Amino acid sequence: MAKKTMIKAITDALDLELAHDDKLLVFGEDVGKNGGVFRATEGLQEKHGEDRVFDTPLAESGIGGLSIGLALQGWHPVPEIQFFGFVFEVMDSIGGQMSRFRYRMDGSRHLPITIRSAFGGGAKTPEMHSDSFEGLITQFPGIRVVVPSNPYDAKGLLISSLRSEDPVLFLEHMRLYRSFREEVPDESYTVPLDKAAVAREGNDVTIVTYGAMVRESLKAADELAKNNISAEVIDLRTIAPLDVETILTSVKKTGRVVVVQEAQRQAGVGAQVAAEIAEKGILYLDAPISRVAAPDTPYPFAEAEPDWLPNSNDIVEAVKKVREF
Amino acid sequence: MKTLAASKLGKDDLIATYRLIKLGRRLDERLWQLNRIGKVAFHISGQGSEVAQAAMIKAFNTKRDYFLPYYRDMTAAMGWGVTAEQIMAGSLGKAADPSSHGRQMPNHYGSVAHRIVSFGSTVTTQYLLATGVAYAALLDHKDYVTLVTTGEGSTAQGDFHEALNIASIKKLPVVFAIENNGYAISTPNREEFAVKQLAERGKAYNMPAEAVDGHDFTATYQAFAKAVSRAEKGKGPTLIEVMVDRLTGHSSDDNQNVYRSKEEMAALKENDNVPLFEKQLSEEKILTPAEIANIDAEIKEMVNQATQAAEKLPAPAAETLLDHVYA
Numbered sequence: 001m002a003k004k005t006m007i008k009a010i011t012d013a014l015d016l017e018l019a020h021d022d023k024l025l026v027f028g029e030d031v032g033k034n035g036g037v038f039r040a041t042e043g044l045q046e047k048h049g050e051d052r053v054f055d056t057p058l059a060e061s062g063i064g065g066l067s068i069g070l071a072l073q074g075w076h077p078v079p080e081i082q083f084f085g086f087v088f089e090v091m092d093s094i095g096g097q098m099s100r101f102r103y104r105m106d107g108s109r110h111l112p113i114t115i116r117s118a119f120g121g122g123a124k125t126p127e128m129h130s131d132s133f134e135g136l137i138t139q140f141p142g143i144r145v146v147v148p149s150n151p152y153d154a155k156g157l158l159i160s161s162l163r164s165e166d167p168v169l170f171l172e173h174m175r176l177y178r179s180f181r182e183e184v185p186d187e188s189y190t191v192p193l194d195k196a197a198v199a200r201e202g203n204d205v206t207i208v209t210y211g212a213m214v215r216e217s218l219k220a221a222d223e224l225a226k227n228n229i230s231a232e233v234i235d236l237r238t239i240a241p242l243d244v245e246t247i248l249t250s251v252k253k254t255g256r257v258v259v260v261q262e263a264q265r266q267a268g269v270g271a272q273v274a275a276e277i278a279e280k281g282i283l284y285l286d287a288p289i290s291r292v293a294a295p296d297t298p299y300p301f302a303e304a305e306p307d308w309l310p311n312s313n314d315i316v317e318a319v320k321k322v323r324e325f
Numbered sequence: 326m327k328t329l330a331a332s333k334l335g336k337d338d339l340i341a342t343y344r345l346i347k348l349g350r351r352l353d354e355r356l357w358q359l360n361r362i363g364k365v366a367f368h369i370s371g372q373g374s375e376v377a378q379a380a381m382i383k384a385f386n387t388k389r390d391y392f393l394p395y396y397r398d399m400t401a402a403m404g405w406g407v408t409a410e411q412i413m414a415g416s417l418g419k420a421a422d423p424s425s426h427g428r429q430m431p432n433h434y435g436s437v438a439h440r441i442v443s444f445g446s447t448v449t450t451q452y453l454l455a456t457g458v459a460y461a462a463l464l465d466h467k468d469y470v471t472l473v474t475t476g477e478g479s480t481a482q483g484d485f486h487e488a489l490n491i492a493s494i495k496k497l498p499v500v501f502a503i504e505n506n507g508y509a510i511s512t513p514n515r516e517e518f519a520v521k522q523l524a525e526r527g528k529a530y531n532m533p534a535e536a537v538d539g540h541d542f543t544a545t546y547q548a549f550a551k552a553v554s555r556a557e558k559g560k561g562p563t564l565i566e567v568m569v570d571r572l573t574g575h576s577s578d579d580n581q582n583v584y585r586s587k588e589e590m591a592a593l594k595e596n597d598n599v600p601l602f603e604k605q606l607s608e609e610k611i612l613t614p615a616e617i618a619n620i621d622a623e624i625k626e627m628v629n630q631a632t633q634a635a636e637k638l639p640a641p642a643a644e645t646l647l648d649h650v651y652a
């Protein structure tokens with residue numbers, strides 16, 4: 001086993017599945033010769049050929065429609081949306097078509113499409129290149145939304161997504177691409193979809209989060225441990241549909257919960273998690289549910305980014321408050 | 326190539342144009358340097374289209390008209406009135422940036438005072454916005470013309486086609502420009518469209534269209550002058566495809582060696598629009614080589630001053646973080 005970055009783990013997953021599944025097609029803007037603007041598809045065109053890995057014109061709605069048509073004919077499209085900020089150009093394909101196809105056709109047709117896209121803040125690339133719009137897509141039952149927080153999960157979750165019969169939106173946080181390495185097996189393996197992970201066990205408080213905020217939450221848990229507060233960190237991994245059971249099991253144990261997301265506070269995944277806990281687990285709670293999120297503004301200017309993005313200090317503060325309640 | 330004299334612009338106009346072109350080049354070079362030493366987070370370059378941009382805007386009444394540029398249009402934005410210091414303030418993310426007070430990415434040129442609407446990052450959206458700006462001129466009985474630009478790869482977006490369609494139906498006073506530099510990041514033209522020239526797209530919308538060589542100042546200027554005159558006379562929109570080069574990587578985050586050969590880059594350098602324009606200036610005896618060198622020295626000093634002044638400007642205040650979400 002070798003230590004790999006998350007982006008390398010993603011490339012490996014695509015490489016293995018291109019070899020494993022001859023119906024898999026990888027395409028998008030600049031994914032071919034250039035290997036993607038983040039290098040996620042580096043070397044794949046050379047290895048698997050221009051029929052399997054190819055550049056599309058600069059047109060996201062075109063990429064979405066092409067994917068649906070190919071999937072109807074038995075192919076497994078893996079389109080890339082270069083930056084998730086440009087998802088609006090492909091919104092009808094995702095929300096109006098892809099996500100509801102199986103249901104609309106009463107189960108007679110299905111669309112095994114995995115959309116990959118880079119998202120998230122902290123890389124000093126202002127608005128439209130840093131936003132966290134994942135909550136929008138969780139409004140569409142029928143498409144899964146998967147957000148890995150580390151290299152090991154990224155590879156296993158991506159392989160599971162590529163083998164899924166349903167559409168998946170696979171969101172790759174840009175700040176996690178190269179910020180750390182982890183042991184990642186060279187061979188193929190899967191990590192289950194729709195299943196949250198307990199990233200760290202604890203007894204006093206539950207932190208529910210996903211994506212880049214998992215690292216911040218683990219950092220906060222280390223900090224809290226110094227004050228003898230034992231925090232359990234739940235990494236959702238799949239944010240739609242939610243693994244409510246894992247969340248409730250933890251909340252039942254700890255009685256206190258902080259929900260953390262990088263995205264703005266209004267609506268969003270954190271609100272959904274909080275609502276599920278309020279509805280199904282309110283009697284386990286010893287304190288009100290707390291949320292840590294970005295303020296309700298569009299993604300801000302570079303100077304303000306450190307203030308705007310939630311971080312481990314904010315999480316520590318929120319945990320202390322629910323403890324002191 | 327047509328002579329500069331054939332443009333019928335006076336000597337002073339041509340010298341002012343040269344200063345603009347050279348400023349575009351020198352400021353761009355400085356921004357790359359600042360990026361490499363970590364002072365500018367991101368840069369996207371207009372090197373290879375300075376002459377075309379200067380020729381394009383020369384055809385407009387920049388005190389009257391509206392401009393919706395895209396991210397390569399630094400030279401054009403300065404020709405429309407934005408100063409080098411203001412551009413630098415934008416690239417350094419300073420509060421004095423006239424485009425967005427440092428809120429947008431660098432190179433999203435804009436200025437309320439100059440009637441320049443800044444680009445929203447999502448490619449080709451500006452083409453649709455321009456139809457609204459142009460339609461308002463008709464509704465309000467105003468005489469301004471609207472200029473909007475984009476890259477050639479971006480014409481693959483539906484927005485491009487939607488904009489041309491409505492502009493043609495409503496005979497809007499708008500000029501659509503495409504700066505065709507052969508690549509959309511790494512994707513070459515043959516992967517973006519199947520026509521020889523994008524100007525052919527005009528036919529589909531019953532819109533006059535032409536392709537011009539952006540290295541040819543006079544031809545480019547004349548094409549835009551004709552389009553402005555059509556718009557002024559109520560004859561509707563025009564599409565102009567300007568053939569330019571991209572002499573640098575797509576942006577400071579791109580490594581073009583992955584998809585472009587050394588030979589290709591060397592050939593482009595041979596055909597660099599700025600020295601070609603300088604050659605025309607001296608061959609037509611508009612400026613002597615010594616005068617050209619003097620102007621360059623002055624421009625370099627201007628860039629130094631703009632850099633120093635902009636570096637001293639304050640960043641946007643963190644307290645303004647929550648301002649302007651709603652009225």
Ligand SMILES: Cc1ncc(C[n+]2csc(CCOP(=O)(O)OP(=O)(O)O)c2C)c(N)n1
Pocket residue numbers: 029058060082083086089397446447448475476477478479480504506508509510571575
């Ligand atoms: C809708 C959308 N998709 C993707 C991008 C990322 N992107 C920025 S510039 C660019 C290439 C544009 O190429 P072209 O239109 O030829 O203009 P050029 O940069 O060559 O001047 C891409 C893909 C974007 N900004 N907007």
Ligand SMILES: [Mg+2]
Pocket residue numbers: 476477478504505506507508509510
């Ligand atoms: Mg281009």
